[in-house]
Amino acid sequence: MRLVVVSAGLSVPSSTRLLADRLAAVAAADHAAGQPAAEVRVIELRDLAVDIAHTFTTGFPAPPLADAFAAVAGADGVIAVTPVFSASYSGLFKSFFDALSVTDEDALTGTPVLIGATGGTARHSLVLDHALRPLFAHLKAVVVPTGVYAASEDWGAEGLDARIERAAGELAALAAGLSTARAPRPARDSFEEVTPFAERLAALRPGG
Template sequence: MTRLVVLSAGLGVPSSTTLLADRLAAAVVRRLGGEAEGRVEVERVELRRLAHPLADRLTTGFAGEELAAALEAVHGADALVAVTPVYAASYSGLFKTFVDVLDRDALEGTPVVVAATGGTPRHSMVLDHALRPLFAHLRAVVAPTGVFAATDDFGDAGLDDRVERAAGELVALLSGTATTRTRPTEDERLADPTPFEELLRRAGAGPTG
């Protein structure tokens, strides 16, 4: 069972960003053999619903219930589709805020497709100049094809091709990784503490980098 999380930072209702996210999700699910067959489980994270909880998280330092569930979903994802609208030549502030409050290692080794929407194709480099370095920082494995959809692209067959190519790359990356994640959750870390003698040894051993 592959856990696919689809992250969308679209704000409109309906949203072209969420529409692109849905197309990518559908293409990935089809290649993995379908949801009904129990091969893949899709969880959608719509950041619009989390705008207030994210602001609260910034001011209080802890995530409310709904946001904590979304962060946990991303942490547990086998693969991620991440889609943002382009604002001011980059990913949106809401999208970045969600990434800001992710655990540092939440996406380590996770295959990711990056995608973005914008009013004009002249923003398409945002994929490679903003999204790709951001996910590289998180040590995610980003699929070679990113998908950018300007308004015009929703009437162009080329978009489907790119969606299919990106979905195929994501599935190929998945086959190269273990399907069960080994990153410990917060609960697991607390259940398996570092013994104090080891902490003493580390304190005396010098900087760990």
């Protein structure tokens, strides 16, 4: 099973990366019982911020970002964690998935995704349902039932550990099932869908 972790934390270390690592460790451990060890790849969006911005102006991802996109598209399960900004996901987090969908609109279709978020107060816990869940539903991902929000006071609390165990277990089970049932996606040549310029001009002529 290939797990890809997308962390939008900005500081080093960050609570966002800490939550992402704990979710990945439990998901990998749940999968490992009687099966080959899970492959875990961590993508730190902080390191790709400039490449993400350039993708919107050039239309093409730089090699490091293209490699990250390929990892997400080929994952059996994705763990996506963002800090909360203005009661929603961070701009960097949203931009990464916007750029991914522009490059390959089917990259997350059918992929199990575990959503997580971190913030300073428990008041922002609804970000999971009013922002993150709709985002990944729009990307046609399969969002696991339990999301994990960690406020500052949650670290070290028993409740957080229980939510991590439950959410990671759901992801491991769903990813294991879909990884065997999902057919490999055919390679797509983006240039095959480009409309020839002559056809575009013809459509603009009167009666065209």
